[in-house]
Amino acid sequence: MSLLTAADLDAIRISVKVALAATAVTLPFGFVFAYLMTFGRFRGKAVVEVFINLPLTLPPVVIGYLLLLALGSHGWLSPLFELFGIRLIFTWKAAVVASAVVGFPLMVRSIRLAMGAIDHQLVHASRTLGAGKLDTLFSVILPLSRSGIVAGSSLMFARSLGEFGATIIVAGNVPGVTQTIPLAIYDYVSSPGGESAALSLCVVAISISVVVLFFHEYLGAHLARRD
Amino acid sequence: MELVMDVRKKFGDFQLDAGFSLAGDHVGIFGESGSGKSTLVGMLAGLIPPDDGEIRLDGETLFSSRDRIALPPERRRIAMVFQHASLFPHLDVEANLMYGFRRCEKANRRITLAPLVSVLKLDGLLKRGVNKLSGGERQRVALGRAILSNPRLLLMDEPLSALDDSLKYQIMHYLKSASEEFGIPYLFISHSLLEIRLMTSRVLAVGGGRVLRQATPEEVARERMGQSQVGYINLLPAELVRRIDGLYQYRWGSQGLFISAGTENPSAMFELSSRDIILFKKHPEAISARNLLQCRVSEIFPSGNKVGVEMSCGGMPLVAEVVRPAAEELDIRAGSEIYAVVKASSFRRLG
Numbered sequence: 001m002s003l004l005t006a007a008d009l010d011a012i013r014i015s016v017k018v019a020l021a022a023t024a025v026t027l028p029f030g031f032v033f034a035y036l037m038t039f040g041r042f043r044g045k046a047v048v049e050v051f052i053n054l055p056l057t058l059p060p061v062v063i064g065y066l067l068l069l070a071l072g073s074h075g076w077l078s079p080l081f082e083l084f085g086i087r088l089i090f091t092w093k094a095a096v097v098a099s100a101v102v103g104f105p106l107m108v109r110s111i112r113l114a115m116g117a118i119d120h121q122l123v124h125a126s127r128t129l130g131a132g133k134l135d136t137l138f139s140v141i142l143p144l145s146r147s148g149i150v151a152g153s154s155l156m157f158a159r160s161l162g163e164f165g166a167t168i169i170v171a172g173n174v175p176g177v178t179q180t181i182p183l184a185i186y187d188y189v190s191s192p193g194g195e196s197a198a199l200s201l202c203v204v205a206i207s208i209s210v211v212v213l214f215f216h217e218y219l220g221a222h223l224a225r226r227d
Numbered sequence: 228m229e230l231v232m233d234v235r236k237k238f239g240d241f242q243l244d245a246g247f248s249l250a251g252d253h254v255g256i257f258g259e260s261g262s263g264k265s266t267l268v269g270m271l272a273g274l275i276p277p278d279d280g281e282i283r284l285d286g287e288t289l290f291s292s293r294d295r296i297a298l299p300p301e302r303r304r305i306a307m308v309f310q311h312a313s314l315f316p317h318l319d320v321e322a323n324l325m326y327g328f329r330r331c332e333k334a335n336r337r338i339t340l341a342p343l344v345s346v347l348k349l350d351g352l353l354k355r356g357v358n359k360l361s362g363g364e365r366q367r368v369a370l371g372r373a374i375l376s377n378p379r380l381l382l383m384d385e386p387l388s389a390l391d392d393s394l395k396y397q398i399m400h401y402l403k404s405a406s407e408e409f410g411i412p413y414l415f416i417s418h419s420l421l422e423i424r425l426m427t428s429r430v431l432a433v434g435g436g437r438v439l440r441q442a443t444p445e446e447v448a449r450e451r452m453g454q455s456q457v458g459y460i461n462l463l464p465a466e467l468v469r470r471i472d473g474l475y476q477y478r479w480g481s482q483g484l485f486i487s488a489g490t491e492n493p494s495a496m497f498e499l500s501s502r503d504i505i506l507f508k509k510h511p512e513a514i515s516a517r518n519l520l521q522c523r524v525s526e527i528f529p530s531g532n533k534v535g536v537e538m539s540c541g542g543m544p545l546v547a548e549v550v551r552p553a554a555e556e557l558d559i560r561a562g563s564e565i566y567a568v569v570k571a572s573s574f575r576r577l578g
Binding site: 119121122124125126127128129130131132133135139140143144146 | 272273274299300301303304305306307309311313315316317326327330331372373376382
């Protein structure tokens, strides 16, 4: 097995960076969204539910293409980004957006699972003890959703590491800039003689996944013990 | 505490329409499950918005659909004790106790941790996780947490229903003594008439989403005597005198009672059904029952096809029931002297 090249190391670095950033960006939105879906009462909840879960069932390539339409130079959202002087498409930030959109439903699902198990009477207790809605959210709901937040974040991180279809469309496959592990493996496999290099990166991908899953298990067990 | 509520709420088929005004520091709301009492309580606490109406507590408007006032729960200063303690599982006992205190305005922080801990006997528990508490301890912590939020009213929503009998009376004692010690009025919600009688001096009976009547617990109990399977339950507080021949001798008012189900505790509360009392016009010579009480009839009242007989026995009230012909035969009337006979095994100890 050949050692990893500089480009491979770049791919690993970019993968981890994109996955971390995607998880960090998604977490607050996922939390607020899970809260609204669990405790909120509003019209059209079912419609929102379907839309938010769409990325789970759509081919990632479709999401990538839709993102390209939205964020591209003539996209619907491009004026917004121009306003802030941000260029997204074909940068690592686009890969973050792609991962975030694809992984969002996983994050929301995990957090909702934990939030759904919270006894509503605890929320009532906190309100009658003088805590406002926001205070209750941070002092009761957030700590009791920890296990879901941990599970959602690790799932999201792992899913981001594997993101391929949407990423290649909005971020491209530029070594050292937007090339993540899956994209690098794709490159190796499609060029002659790249099998062993592909295999080394596969080993790296497996190792990272195993570490993430162990970390998830450890935190889960730790939280369970504390409760 | 002065509470005025006039509220309406519709949930599917269930319609609540209640208007009443209550005054007193130990008030009960009594009704079967599904009568609407929990909805009433939720509205008072601010957890359930009424469709329309008005809620005023001690002169302050908490809710008014006309004036578009709806104070959120955190600004009502009404603390709740729930059926299941509902302690925060991620906090230890002390953090649970202090949750409401920390959120209470400084000017209102009259009750502090130390005296509360001593009244509720929570000393050794402060650093413990709430999942390591027994049922009774959990409910004491829940009560302490509510009191420490320094509320102007404590709402107790079936706080004893999830506890077994022996714990019930122990917790009841804490509920009463803490409320008295710290001067917080309470509204006690229950489906158990016995609990209502032991905890409150005024009661609102609700049923089918409506207020049926407002009365003393005693009046409600007598009214239900005719329909109830167990008759009227007399509550007898008694002091232990001694153990004798396998029985316990207690003092109840100025009378002595022989009771099978006694304990070594110096005082106890016993219940005695109105159906377990036999009345004699004259002193019976020899009877197997261990208790023969000389009483004076203070009042007779009709109850279904029976007659309730309220007597004064050595200064203590006792209610018996007899069928109408028996009442006529014995010529029972207010002022007449009568003998009540009760078996030692008819007394049931509470707690």
